[in-house]
Amino acid sequence: MVREIEKTGIPVVHLTNMVPVAQSVGSNRIVKAVAIPHPMCDASLAEEAQYRQRYQMVIKALAALSTGIKEQTVFTVF
Amino acid sequence: MKNVIMYLNQFFGQIGGEDKADYPPAIENKRIGPATALNGMLKGGEITHTVICGDNFMTTNQDDALEQVGKLLEGLEFDLFLTGPAFMSGRYGVSCAQVCKYIKNRFGVPVITSMFEENPGVELYRQELYIMKGGDNARVMGQDLTNMAALANKLLNNEPLKGADAEGYFSRGIIKQVFHETGAILADRAVDMLIKKLTGQPFETEVKMQKAELVPFAAPLTDTGKAKIALVSTGGIVPVDNPDKIPSASATRWGRYDISKMDRLEAGEYMSLHGGYDKTYANANPNVVAPLDAARALEREGKIGSLYPYFFSTTGNYTNVKESIRMAKEMIVYLQEDKVDGVIFVST
Numbered sequence: 001m002v003r004e005i006e007k008t009g010i011p012v013v014h015l016t017n018m019v020p021v022a023q024s025v026g027s028n029r030i031v032k033a034v035a036i037p038h039p040m041c042d043a044s045l046a047e048e049a050q051y052r053q054r055y056q057m058v059i060k061a062l063a064a065l066s067t068g069i070k071e072q073t074v075f076t077v078f
Numbered sequence: 079m080k081n082v083i084m085y086l087n088q089f090f091g092q093i094g095g096e097d098k099a100d101y102p103p104a105i106e107n108k109r110i111g112p113a114t115a116l117n118g119m120l121k122g123g124e125i126t127h128t129v130i131c132g133d134n135f136m137t138t139n140q141d142d143a144l145e146q147v148g149k150l151l152e153g154l155e156f157d158l159f160l161t162g163p164a165f166m167s168g169r170y171g172v173s174c175a176q177v178c179k180y181i182k183n184r185f186g187v188p189v190i191t192s193m194f195e196e197n198p199g200v201e202l203y204r205q206e207l208y209i210m211k212g213g214d215n216a217r218v219m220g221q222d223l224t225n226m227a228a229l230a231n232k233l234l235n236n237e238p239l240k241g242a243d244a245e246g247y248f249s250r251g252i253i254k255q256v257f258h259e260t261g262a263i264l265a266d267r268a269v270d271m272l273i274k275k276l277t278g279q280p281f282e283t284e285v286k287m288q289k290a291e292l293v294p295f296a297a298p299l300t301d302t303g304k305a306k307i308a309l310v311s312t313g314g315i316v317p318v319d320n321p322d323k324i325p326s327a328s329a330t331r332w333g334r335y336d337i338s339k340m341d342r343l344e345a346g347e348y349m350s351l352h353g354g355y356d357k358t359y360a361n362a363n364p365n366v367v368a369p370l371d372a373a374r375a376l377e378r379e380g381k382i383g384s385l386y387p388y389f390f391s392t393t394g395n396y397t398n399v400k401e402s403i404r405m406a407k408e409m410i411v412y413l414q415e416d417k418v419d420g421v422i423f424v425s426t
Contacts, residue, residue: 001312002423003293004406010413011296016425017138019174022196026293034135035426036099036169038359038366039313054365055373058422062302062381065420069295 002027012074015039015057018068023072029064030074031057053078080123080234083151084113085161085177087170091130096356099169102130103143105150112223119227123234125157129177133169134355142182145212156187160228163192163222164199166214169354171199178207188233192222194400197246204248209355211246214396230283301383305419308386309410312394313367313426315343315353315360324393326353330394330401332409338386340372354395367426376425386418393413396426 001015003026014027017039022030032052035041041053060077067073090099090111109117110128117125129147136143159181161174171193178189192210193199200209208229212222225246232239242249258267268286274281299305316324322333337343343364350360350367365371368389377385392407394402413421 001310001409002401004411005310005421005423006293006296007195008410009296009412010410010418010421011298012423014423014425015193016170018198018425020202021168022425024198024201027291028295029230033424035138037096037355037357039424039426040369040372042365043359043366050363050366051371054121054369055375058369058372058376059381061305061422062376065299065305065307065422066302068298074198 013061013063019074023074024074028069028072030065030072031060031064032074033057033064034078070072080157080159081155082117082120082123082125082158082230082234083127083129083154083156084109084125085129085131085147085159085174086111086113086128087164087167087173088132088205089170090127091159093130093132096354099132099134099356101130102149103129103131103134103146105129107257111203111364112163112219116223116227117290119224119231120312123230126156127154131173131177133167135171136173137169140176143368144177147177147352148180148184151181151185152304153394156185158233158248159185159317160226161189161191162228163210163219164194164197165212165216165222166194166197167217167354168198171197172202173199175199175203175207175209179203180181182207190226190229190233190247192226200248205250205252206244207250208247208270209235211248214395242338249286252325276349284391302420304383306384306386307373307382308388308390308413308418309337309368309370309412309424310390311318311368311424311426312348312392312397312419313355313360313424314357314393314395315364315368315389315391316351318347319350320351324351324391326393327395327397328401329393329395330405332390334388334390334412336387337389338387339371339372344369352393352395358362360426371424373422383419386413386416388412 013029041050088101164171174191192212194214348364350357
């Protein structure tokens with residue numbers, strides 16, 4: 001689905017823990033997420049810390065959308 | 079009698095379901111689950127041990143998990159290593175294939191796994207190992223085990239293999255030069271094929287070309303503070319009444335949910351119905367999958383020009399490729415009409 005949207009010229013940043021899968025299906029901008037059942041933050045942390053992680057990841061996602069790339073690129077946050 | 083070891087995930091290894099997807103690698107010196115049935119089909123080999131590991135543990139901590147599996151096998155004698163079958167389960171398929179690759183490289187024994195053609199494990203690892211062509215769900219376990227056993231027996235008994243199509247595994251992209259079974263020389267066969275092609279008769283190519291689909295890189299956004307950004311997720315996050323009746327697997331439908339007046343997704347209003355991961359965390363706080371709270375804050379701070387008022391959601395679990403493409407095309411109609419500049423796409 002990421003690939004289909006990107007084909008239309010809209011940049012997509014794919015946040016997922018399973019980076020190799022995202023790469024093999026053609027996602028161009030990938031941010032490695034924390035885990036499968038809770039991609040955006042480590043659920044064992046306190047609420048406030050979890051929120052801060054989500055915030056950081058979305059900031060990274062925005063940075064990825066703003067980055068010119070020449071090949072599939074994985075952006076890491078933590 | 080040769081020794082065989084089998085790897086299963088937490089479910090087929092009878093440890094538990096999604097709640098045990100973090101189960102670290104363990105080994106039992108007996109046959110568990112499908113290993114019993116498969117053992118009965120082997121000739122000249124016996125499954126002596128079963129290795130079990132949770133799908134989340136193996137895919138999230140890949141290197142560490144593989145090291146641990148390796149340690150469990152140290153000192154054991156085995157001639158063949160089998161994993162799966164994984165059917166359409168993405169995490170399990172990827173785990174099965176990566177474990178096979180690791181075992182093959184570290185211990186030098188042949189490895190076999192099995193999964194459905196749309197399993198992401200196939201494209202990632204088909205060139206490196208024997209991945210048997212499997213069915214898309216556990217109803218065909220018997221057939222998939224039979225097929226694995228057929229190849230296993232050939233390897234155990236040193237019988238020559240006849241290539242991917244004949245043996246029933248996904249082509250590894252290896253081109254082998256052989257003499258044609260009819261003895262006809264290349265030049266004659268090529269001219270024959272050309273004549274057929276020119277006169278519109280059916281013919282069969284001898285070498286299939288794989289077309290790789292390149293996705294062009296969409297241009298980056300110059301300033302996200304001026305951009306309209308949409309939030310999309312395949313984590314199965316929906317309103318608790320599931321008005322669009324999105325299923326927990328094999329989704330052919332998706333939903334558009336008005337988030338324009340929301341600062342975050344609230345537990346009790348939104349939930350996860352994805353059948354492929356432990357929903358406890360998402361149900362307690364849906365923002366851990368669809369980060370509306372963080373996105374909204376960034377919009378307030380001017381780092382996002384505007385958050386698209388609709389959150390697009392479906393379930394990425396056993397999703398058929400054709401359906402995924404169709405759903406994406408439907409989403410695109412809205413994204414283009416409403417001039418969305420960029421998409422944050424979260425998968426579980």
